[in-house]
Amino acid sequence: MFWESVLIALDGLKANKLRAFLTMLGIIIGVGAVIAMVSIGMGVRQKVETSIAGLGSNLIIVMPGATTPSGVRLAAGSSTTLTNADARAIGREIAGVSAVAPSVQRSYQLVYGNQNWTTNILGTTPEYLDVRNFAVAAGTCFTNQDIDTRARVAVIGKTVADNLFGDVSPLGQTMRINKAPFRVIGVLEAKGQSSMGQDQDDIVIVPLTTAQERLLGVTWLQNINVQADNPEVIDKVQEDITVLLRARHRLQSGVPDNFTVRNLAAVMATAQETTGTITLLLGNIAAISLVVGGIGIMNIMLVSVTERTREIGIRKALGATFNNILLQFLIEAIVIGVTGGFIGIGLGLAGSYAISYFAGWNTVVSPLSIIIAFVFSVMIGLFFGLYPARKAALLDPIEALRYE
Amino acid sequence: MTIVLRDITKVYQMGDNIVNALAGVSLDVAAGEFTAIMGPSGSGKSTLMNILGCLDRPTSGSYSLDGEGVAKLSDDALAVIRNRKIGFVFQSFNLLPRMSALQNVALPMVYAGADRHSRLEKAAHALALVGLSDRQHHKPNELSGGQRQRVAIARSLVNDPAIIMADEPTGNLDTKSGNEIMEIFRDLNNQGRTVVLITHEPDIAACAKRVVHMRDGKITRDERN
Structure with a gap:
């Protein structure tokens, strides 16, 4: 039954290719942006890490003079x-x-x-x-x-x-x-x-x-x-x-x-925290576009359910249960999410490569960001598809059959 | 008995008005009967059809279909009953426009959980029964009205239901196609199928062996030809 629903859903999408693609575009751009932005953030992080590691590994620096919270002191190192x-x-x-x-x-x-x-x-x-x-x-x-x-x-x-x-x-x-x-x-x-x-x-x-x-x-x-x-x-x-x-x-x-002991691991941790924040910020901005893409899915799915009210009525009259109809529309939404997610990953990889090639920035694509972006796109398809699918599954067959 | 209805009522709330669409209907239909339900619009025959077809539940009364009480079943249980025991033929055909005739006929078996191979085989067989073997891969909009209705009949047969419910099956057809469709129903009945037909045309009702007349939500006459 699950595969039947997948086939029915794919059929439904094929009937409206342009619309399905435009809906997908929201997810494609969202996923692509997340991957590209996070790759920039990770690139900055990697660059900072290598340059700190270049100072020497496991390095502790002892300097004369103390850092004090109050009172005028000479600069550390001057005593x-x-x-x-x-x-x-x-x-x-x-x-x-x-x-x-x-x-x-x-x-x-x-x-x-x-x-x-x-x-x-x-x-x-x-x-x-x-x-x-x-x-x-x-x-x-x-x-x-x-x-x-x-x-x-x-x-x-x-x-x-x-x-x-x-x-x-x-x-x-x-x-x-x-x-x-x-x-x-x-x-x-x-x-x-x-x-x-x-x-x-x-x-x-x-x-x-x-x-x-x-x-x-x-x-x-x-x-x-x-x-x-x-x-x-x-x-x-x-x-x-x-x-x-x-x-x-x-x-x-x-x-x-009257001396200061500094540990480069601490400096490294601070730098990682900073670059982590940058990555998070960039990723979040991109994630907003992913959510907007999800709202696009919901919008189109609602239109699709209204448009196909009669089809839903026929299917119900022929014996489709609540779950059959729910699954059909939910899978349509997820297929949009998943396909958009895959294309988005391609776009994100290409985008991150283009950024490092043309702008000369260091970018690092992390497998984790790909997995997270992909899982997110599936979840968004699921989340934003659920309401329209439920609406379809709850339709009264008599009303739906009468719908023109 | 295939259908046993006892004191069925159906009450609708339309704004402030309470409409008694069915006011105590009792009806028995034996296996192999060809029954027409006749009445003017507003007589409650469509409501009765919805209840007989398990698309709706009565407000009160009992309904046993093929030995199973169905008056109080849940939506999903009714969906299963519709799938297994009832074949629908609608006035406006209600075929899915994107699917070929064969796929349309196979559709009820999708929800019955049959595998793809046996589905297509049975669907082809059902299409052959209505004389449309050469139109398997045509879409509904490539078929004439009479052919579409024959596809719909094939679809109603494919799960081997206990009854075939036809709601004004000739309403959208010209006289010649309509007669052909009625001929098919008569053949099916002769092969032992139970057919319930809803119509307001006396000519069509005359094809059936039994005619039940309705008015104001009640059965007024029950005659056998």
Whole structure:
């Protein structure tokens, strides 16, 4: 009986092809819009996630100075409470830490030949490359021995290499940082822009002690980059670092931290929340068109029931029960929903591809959004078809047979 | 007895007026009878037809069709009775315009739950009985009035019902086609079918073996030819 009803419903739709298609159009556009919009939202999310992950995985950053709710304080990172000993203690005493890279940085002018370039000079340890996902493209990185000897060697980013050396291979060349000569021993692999739009290749990395003593003339640190073993322990490591540093800095309970520990997982979570909201917003706007499409189905089904009152009367006189008639019209509505849903998925995929191709936006079509949009279109067919179908099934056969 | 009606009344509320469409009708129709119900318009014969055809329920009284009490059944149960026990032939044919003659004839079997193959086979057989084997795939609008009514008769036969109810079956036909249709009814009756015919034309009623006259919701005369 079910398949009979499907066949009868398909027949009914065939009798009015243009009308069925126009009704479907509402669902097609609705489903297509949901899939395309959600793919844009997911694209933004993916882009943000990759760029945050590019900063380094399982990264915890310790900075001197505290964020306080009241009182005027200097910017975080401007105080001098973190020392090399703190960094060593973190690496030595806290479980679940795979690498520690203390760092200092300041902007200096570089000179090579008749070229000059101003950029950030970062003093750190070789672990920094691992922690922050840098890789050496040519040459080598400095070693711990270079740190011990405060060697004047530098690893430079792609942007620096291009601007300062041009066509010359920078390896082995000597450039001046703030008038002191440094030998270039490595060039970093290009990383591109960060999520904040910062050029991550515009950097020069030198040994920590060289930067502290020969360039900045300080003994404290601006950052300690800590890499946790895995995402599960990252919160625990962050807590342990806080406890350890409070003890090392001899802070009484009640005294606020004089350092800040930040966890990129938290930053990631915030970013995901934001992009999730964007996706939801776009999806919701598109879903409204899906509902409008559903109202279109209901409208046409009501017209169809009125138009076919006599047919319903004949069918009832010949023995169609309430359920037979209900099923016939309900299936018609669902067929419109399902067919519209399928075409809409095609349109959404094409639309999302077109957006990424022509507008250059990153779009990600998630299978879940396809499934949800499709299920929704079926549900809408069902929901908006139910009232007209019930109306048809409740018709009195005598009245219906008399209807002209 | 195929039909046993006892003290059937039907009361309609039309605005403030109460209309007694049927005021106590009792009627027995035996299997194999060919009965015509005659009366002027407003005599209650259409209301009686609706009740006999299980399209409507009486306000009071009892109705037994083919040994089954049907006066108090639900809408869906009546639909099943209509499907199994009653074959309708209407004045305006009431064929579905988009379907071929064969599909129209097969339609009652769709609701009886028969499979597609046996449906089409039986429908073709029923069309052959009314002499329309060569018109199986024509749509109703490609057929003449007489042919359409013959398709409708084939449709009424296809589920092998206990009675065939015909409501003014010749009302929309010319005399020649009308006579042909009556000829078919007579043949069916001769083969043992129970036929109940509603008409206001004495010529048509004269074809039946029994004529029941109605007026003002009551049976006034019951005569056998």
